[in-house]
Amino acid sequence: PAEPSPGCTGGLGRSRPAPPALPTPCAGGGGSPGEELSSTSVEHLIINPNAAYEKFRDKRLGTEGVDFSDRIGRTRTTGYEAGEYEMLGEGLGAKETPQQRFQRLQHEVQELLRDVEQIQSSVKESGAEEELTPMALARQVEVLKQQLLSSHLEKVLGPGAAVDFADPEGALAKRLLQQLEVAKCSKATPGKGPARATPSAGDAVTFELYWRPEQDQFAQSAKVSELEKRLAQLEAAMRCEPDSQNPLLVGLKGSSLMDTVQVLQAKVNVLDVAVLDQVEARLQSVLGKVNEIAKHKATVQDADTQSKIHQLYETLQSWDAVASALPDVVQRLVTLRDLHEQATQFGQVLVHLDTTQQEIAGALKDNAVLLAEVQKTMKDNLAIVEDNFADIDARIKRLQK
Numbered sequence: 221p222a223e224p225s226p227g228c229t230g231g232l233g234r235s236r237p238a239p240p241a242l243p244t245p246c247a248g249g250g251g252s253p254g255e256e257l258s259s260t261s262v263e264h265l266i267i268n269p270n271a272a273y274e275k276f277r278d279k280r281l282g283t284e285g286v287d288f289s290d291r292i293g294r295t296r297t298t299g300y301e302a303g304e305y306e307m308l309g310e311g312l313g314a315k316e317t318p319q320q321r322f323q324r325l326q327h328e329v330q331e332l333l334r335d336v337e338q339i340q341s342s343v344k345e346s347g348a349e350e351e352l353t354p355m356a357l358a359r360q361v362e363v364l365k366q367q368l369l370s371s372h373l374e375k376v377l378g379p380g381a382a383v384d385f386a387d388p389e390g391a392l393a394k395r396l397l398q399q400l401e402v403a404k405c406s407k408a409t410p411g412k413g414p415a416r417a418t419p420s421a422g423d424a425v426t427f428e429l430y431w432r433p434e435q436d437q438f439a440q441s442a443k444v445s446e447l448e449k450r451l452a453q454l455e456a457a458m459r460c461e462p463d464s465q466n467p468l469l470v471g472l473k474g475s476s477l478m479d480t481v482q483v484l485q486a487k488v489n490v491l492d493v494a495v496l497d498q499v500e501a502r503l504q505s506v507l508g509k510v511n512e513i514a515k516h517k518a519t520v521q522d523a524d525t526q527s528k529i530h531q532l533y534e535t536l537q538s539w540d541a542v543a544s545a546l547p548d549v550v551q552r553l554v555t556l557r558d559l560h561e562q563a564t565q566f567g568q569v570l571v572h573l574d575t576t577q578q579e580i581a582g583a584l585k586d587n588a589v590l591l592a593e594v595q596k597t598m599k600d601n602l603a604i605v606e607d608n609f610a611d612i613d614a615r616i617k618r619l620q621k
Contacts, residue, residue, distance in 0.1 A: 329365050334438060336361055337445070 316324070336358045490499065 329361065330438075332361050333358075333365070334441070337441075 340358065489495065
């Protein structure tokens with residue numbers, strides 16, 4: 221069977237490269253297996269069987285459009301495509317043209333810009349800092365994009381090399397239509413002549429269109445980013461410093477640009493001549509009501525003040541009898557103060573006497589115990605002395621005999 225062709229799938233962007241092949245020892249080689257395993261030229265891969273099984277579970281190898289038959293027919297057989305880039309043409313050993321390379325670089329720069337924007341958003345959320353910040357990387361990508369555009373390859377390669385990133389699907393459809401028109405014009409033959417044979421399948425023009433869902437998301441993100449950028453420019457141009465004294469800025473704090481425009485439009489509509497008369501009439505009615513409320517409020521305040529004054533006067537009148545007797549009460553309290561001080565001293569003396577009495581009682585108890593012990597000791601000593609005298613008398617009597 222034919223070898224798989226390193227072609228492309230016909231889509232945009234880059235495809236996933238084929239996995240590297242594991243080196244195998246040559247039959248009859250000079251090196252030993254230990255030397256080959258320890259060599260730096262051998263790549264050691266650690267593969268987790270469970271992870272590989274989960275990744276390729278329920279996967280099937282697509283055989284649509286694949287032909288490994290012998291090359292007997294005019295058409296060239298097609299194997300599995302294993303090219304590095306999807307932009308390369310189909311067939312064995314297809315070389316990347318300058319136009320394809322230019323388009324691939326444009327797509328890669330655009331994908332790099334999108335990746336940098338995602339990194340910037342993630343860094344803003346986490347607040348982490350690295351050696352190469354996303355802002356610096358974004359600036360370098362912009363410089364790379366400017367260098368790519370400054371090369372003016374579109375003039376050399378033709379208008380077909382340009383890629384509209386705002387609407388890549390629409391640009392691709394237009395390019396396909398243009399190529400179809402060119403193919404029709406090249407195959408059309410003017411005038412009469414013999415009927416031509418039916419073209420073979422190899423001479424037919426075949427277009428394969430691959431839709432990438434991320435392109436829609438990318439286009440939408442690009443439009444949203446452009447809109448946010450324009451809104452930021454408008455807000456920067458219409459920004460004003462907060463001023464509490466400016467009546468035009470009342471109610472504009474913390475509102476969006478659309479709300480601000482609506483509030484300003486409402487204020488401008490109020491200044492219309494047809495509306496000013498109605499506003500003036502309403503203001504006159506409101507002013508009259510405010511004056512009535514002010515008069516009523518003054519009357520109510522006067523009545524409340526008079527009531528409070530009357531209550532205060534009655535309170536003072538009730539305290540007149542107490543105020544006349546207050547000096548005598550103060551004199552009595554001054555007289556009783558000395559008596560209270562003496563009573564306090566007497567209480568302290570009683571406490572001291574009680575404490576002293578308790579100490580004397582304790583000392584008497586101790587003396588009584590000691591006296592009892594002395595009396596007991598004296599009795600014992602007297603008994604011993606009497607016994608000694610009795611013994612002496614007995615001895616004297618024995619000696620006299």
